Amino acid sequence: MRHSLASKQGQTREWRDVMRTHRCGELRAGDAGTPVILAGWVHRRRDHGGLIFIDLRDSSGLVQVVFNPQIAPEASAVAAEVRNEFVLLVEGEVQPRRAGTENSDLPTGAIEVVAARVEVLNPAETPPFPVNQDTPVDELTRLRYRYLDLRRERMAANLRLRHRVVKFMRDYLDGRDFIEVETPVLNLATPEGARDYLVPSRVHAGSFYALPQSPQQWKQLLMVAGFEKYFQIARCYRDEDLRADRQPEFTQLDVEMSFVEEEDILALIEGLYTELAANVGPQFEVPSPFLRLTYREAIERFGSDKPDLRYGMEIADLTSLVADTEFAVFRNATEAGGRIRGIAVPGGADTPRRGLDALTELARENGAGGLVTVAFTGEGSLDGLTAEDVRSPVARFFTPEQFAALGRACGASRGDLLLIAADRDAVTSRVLDVLRRRVAEDRDLADPGQLIFAFITQFPMFEWDGDEQRWSAVHHLFTAPFAEDVELMDTDPGAVRSHAYDIVCNGQEIGSGSIRIHRRELLMRVLARLGMAEEEATTKFGHMLEAFTYGAPPHGGIAPGIDRTVALFAGERDIREVIAFPKTKSASDPMTGAPSPVSERQLRDVHIALDLRAARS
């Protein structure tokens, strides 16, 4: 095996018959006295005029190679000309380092390789940014030279972590009788959901494939086919605007099971993530069992369906405490059917005026008319609160006892700051969620050493789409409604609960799934509710409707995002840091230049004529 590469390249010199004998990062004190041949990159060179030290790097790590002109004058002469990122083949002997020169920061720091011979396998230009240190570099430059960016320790470690995460998932599911099945990348375009990436058909003039937004229908068909337990590390494509946690192509762990209820799926995923954490992220504190919150509960307590649970500041309903107030803002809000809700910022009483103004502005940007702040100062419990202990723009409207009651409802003590919003629930939830996250960020309340997972369940089945003037599916078309809510589909669609669920962690949605509809009649009813005529339903989903007539088992699944999962365990906030070759925010690749115009010939082949008038204007 080792010989094949060398002989293929026509190497003749005997000492290169075997490309290398060891890997740099593996050498230890026990290897002292061993002759070795190493290959790798020059990580860093330290030239002392006589002695030259080169840290040689391969995928296993670093080892110090020392060139001594009195021992190996030729090798030393070569080493003097070598520069960072040159590729070298080094022959030498492992020796213990001299007493006092060991480097405890390096796994190989007890030894060094005394070079006898060296060959430059390939010189290297000076890299456009430092490869041997983790310095900030412009995103564009990193992507332009991604192969160099990936040489850097941080990115290399992230991709190795990613491999271990995916490997663990495969093993975990394989061990539970799941089989991995690949599904097509060229698909039927479907309405609903994200914008599709389209692929023109050459054979069918004027027709297009769509790249999968997820293998949703395929996995359900695999259930109809009787596999019962399926998974896939699936690439998904969505042509929407990008974010730090969104790429045009991303990877999901796609899972589907038959003869299961919601609880089976959640238990499977909870087990997977718990064991995954123990395996690839033992440094994280991962509380289990995972918290379960209904959608309604999550919105009520955190204003969000993906709450960051690493800190408190739960939302309290204060409406009844200030029901009879003279304060017009509160009164108007309640009379209009809204509520008064607030959170307590621990230690927030010291927030300067400027900080309070910024929070108020943030509340306004998110739809609130304003924000009421209440700072509690002084000592002791809130019971003994006096007017002097309360700083608030609305101080004259309420008694100290009323303020104390508000504080207690929010779980506040002296030194804390109440943030109170009054409006419809949709507004107060949104505003308090944003404020809660901002305050946590400003005050460093989120412990980076914790990964707090939770399941959010009972998502609503439908939401009103104001633009389209119709109801649309919150999760997706095939999500099963609660049996007892089915009758509400005609009378009160917004109240129908579904068997859709999310797994969230630290304020991020990690994945979502649902129990599916497996009966044709129910699917038809849902499609009708979504305003889809029977004819359209048949055109777009005829294959699914038909499949369901041949004995579709009850089934459901989930699809956690691999990129986001790896980013969590890597401690990265941007999924680009865990993707080998990501795209920029405008979905382009600065390295290859994709996307690019294509030749007239290529366009003609697929029957496309360009009309760029709209794009240019």
Place this chain on the structure above:
RNA sequence: GGCCCCGUAGUGUAGCGGCCUAACACGCCACCCUGUCACGGUGGAGAUCGUCGGUUCGAAUCCGAUCGGGGUCGCCA
């Protein structure tokens, strides 16, 4: 699509109307240096300030447009 931030030697930053003949650090080049490991020392090269246009006696600096990168809202079943 809206809003916001950024674009100055290879990299990261400073400079924000004339003191800029654009500064600093790292990197790069040369020379010196036999135990360093972010080696050290001395010297040197290197950007006309993303692009285009405007304001001004004078623009890296102000204004507009444009391109690119990033953030965010919309969007993302």
